[in-house]
Amino acid sequence: MERLNRSTFRDVIEPPGTGIAHLGLGAFHRAHEAVFTEDAIRKAGGDWGIAAVAPRSRAVLDPLLEQDRLYSVLTLDGEQVTPRVLGVHTQALHAASAPAAVERLLADPAVRIVTLTVTEKAYRADSGIMRLLLAGLRARAATQAPIALVSCDNLPSNGQRLRELITPELDDVSFIGFPSTMVDRIVPASTDATYATAREVLGLEDRACVAAEPFNAWVLEDDFPGGRPAWDQAGAVITDDVAPWEGLKLRALLGVHSALAYLGALAGARTVDQALALPGMRSAMERFIATDIAPTLTPPDGVTVEQYGRSALERFANAGLRHRTLQIAMDGSQKLPQRLLGTIADRRAAGSVPVYATLVLAAWMKFVRGAADDGTPLPLDDPMADRLRATPSLLELDAVFPPGFADDAELRAQLSAWSADLDRHGVVGTLQALR
Ligand SMILES: NC(=O)c1ccc[n+]([C@@H]2O[C@H](COP(=O)([O-])OP(=O)(O)OC[C@H]3O[C@@H](n4cnc5c(N)ncnc54)[C@H](O)[C@@H]3O)[C@@H](O)[C@H]2O)c1
Ligand SMILES: O=P(O)(O)OC[C@@H](O)[C@@H](O)[C@H](O)[C@H](O)CO
Structure with missing residues (x-):
């Protein structure tokens, strides 16, 4: 040709x-x-x-x-x-x-x-x-x-x-x-x-x-x-001001993209649309957006976070794209601060424990450990890979986490609970129990 x-x-x-x-x-x-x-x-x-x-x-x-x-x-x-x-x-x-x-x-x-x-x-x-x-x-x-x-x-x-x-x-x-x-x-x-x-x-x-x-x-x-x-x-x-668009994209689109990447990869979903189709995933993502992300954002005039989030989920459902979960999962230490940890920090400052956002964080932590729910090895493609794998308590990595996370007992308790659920029931079992 x-x-x-x-x-x-x-x-x-x-x-x-x-x-x-x-x-x-x-x-x-x-x-x-x-x-x-x-x-x-x-x-x-x-x-x-x-x-x-x-x-x-x-x-x-x-x-x-x-x-x-x-x-x-x-x-x-x-x-x-x-x-x-x-x-x-x-x-x-x-x-x-x-x-x-x-x-x-x-x-x-x-x-x-x-x-x-x-x-x-x-x-x-x-x-x-x-x-x-x-x-x-x-x-x-x-x-x-x-x-x-x-x-x-x-x-x-x-x-x-x-x-x-x-x-x-x-x-x-x-x-x-x-x-x-x-x-x-x-x-x-x-x-x-x-x-x-x-x-x-x-x-x-x-x-x-x-x-x-x-x-x-x-x-x-x-x-x-x-x-x-x-x-x-x-x-x-x-x-004049790109900040409201940026916040929306980083947290309500990319935060959810990374959530689908880590939860999906653990559950064996190769692509984003497959991850979104897992039982319980879409409703968990809708609640992640509405309950944890929306209260932290001031969207541009005429846009609501829920609306924007729904359209993001529709885009992620595009089966033609075959966007690999492992591609999005790369470089988590560089991506999660702006995609997820800001949401958690803002909710903690407001006195709430963001349950869905901490589930995503627990999923990343399990992903870092390198095995999917069925034991399949998962690659850790991250410039901090060696440090991530060598650090027993990831919350203590101040190059990744905002100050205060490591000493936050409530946050730690929620994270431990999710980690135990993910280890015991896997992603699909954990999501199904949420319904
Ligand atoms: N692909 C998307 O859907 C998308 C959407 C919006 C924004 N982006 C942004 O664009 C960036 C690149 O995405 P892509 O899909 O083109 O990825 P890609 O892997 O196709 O390309 C990455 C580019 O970055 C360069 N690069 C990687 N590490 C570098 C380093 N340490 N120093 C200098 N250059 C380096 C590579 O040489 C390559 O040219 C993303 O990280 C993201 O910030 C991507
Ligand atoms: O390109 P990355 O690796 O920074 O992130 C992967 C995706 O989350 C990202 O590229 C989105 O597809 C994109 O940002 C949507 O506009």
Whole structure:
């Protein structure tokens, strides 16, 4: 079968120039920012082509280069597949082997935006990608060409987080904007089944394709000193304050996603939709949202947490996505603080013990121990894996847990009760007893 490229597929955009450097050439960027940006260029023009930077692995970079940087996004709605070929990438670079080229890109005044999807664990001044970003910004200081650094990672106040990371390392940040953003589209890692679907629907071999759900959302603060694509004309929401959206997403969507990942993985569910279909799971998740999460959030005007949570559950039920529970379960030590532990801390401060949230925490603790309910080994893919496995009382890890958790007798009692239930009855037995 022929390969997807600019000769085999001609009806595709070719941006007139590069205005964005993107760090983190993973699945998410290809189905989210790239789609918004291509739509914005189609609607309003602009030299906003994207130079994508793969920090370490060449697994996406090489196929993309072989395909003239074209790839498809396969939108999956149950059994229905809608393909779309994107051509918004003007360059693709490898940071690990060509750091000087990336540094030049970041210093280039024509590039006015740097976006990032580098996962939670890369947000440290000493991570390789941050050091490279800092080197590029130091080189850029010579021209002071205005630029926005836009985190598209699932972190609270992600713009502020970047600002706090970057500011102490540079003499001058006056030419840099740090808008916070809320990004939302479920984009599972591609598998052989994804490549097979692409072959079927495109009639071409596409080794850089990604599959995604129909839903796609982006809320951004407007802090772009060098301008930005007309993302608003492509459906993005530009706001003064992203915090209410962020809180909702982190706790009512991602908190529930992680809950399904840990409870599901323990029960032997391979995918999120399978986890949600376990007996008792949906009603437990509805109660987790209504009883534990909702009281901790002030949602944006016109939205209720329960409504938002119900729509999140509908999205998780999309069987076409086959999003693996073990993928979402990765890096729990980096994800749970913003997805779950904030909810627990807020409920404890209000004098309540959040029963469903502590069940999820007990499930993560059992997951860390490495065996499913039927004894099947579970992998612990986490930058703190060694410390997690070596620590007898996880609540004492202050790199993960907020202060006060370790000494909270009521919280400990609820957690022990759930741990005993999970050990004795497994996830399904525990959930069924809740009904
Ligand atoms: N996939 C989704 O559904 C989704 C949705 C919303 C937000 N996000 C955000 O995007 C991030 C990436 O998701 P993805 O699906 O693209 O994952 P992915 O595994 O496909 O890609 C991860 C990217 O991050 C880079 N990376 C990983 N660890 C790094 C490190 N220590 N230093 C520098 N770079 C590193 C990888 O090289 C890769 O380019 C997530 O962590 C999340 O914050 C993902
Ligand atoms: O991408 P991760 O690994 O940080 O988290 C896995 C999922 O929970 C997450 O990617 C969601 O699918 C996404 O954030 C929905 O917008």
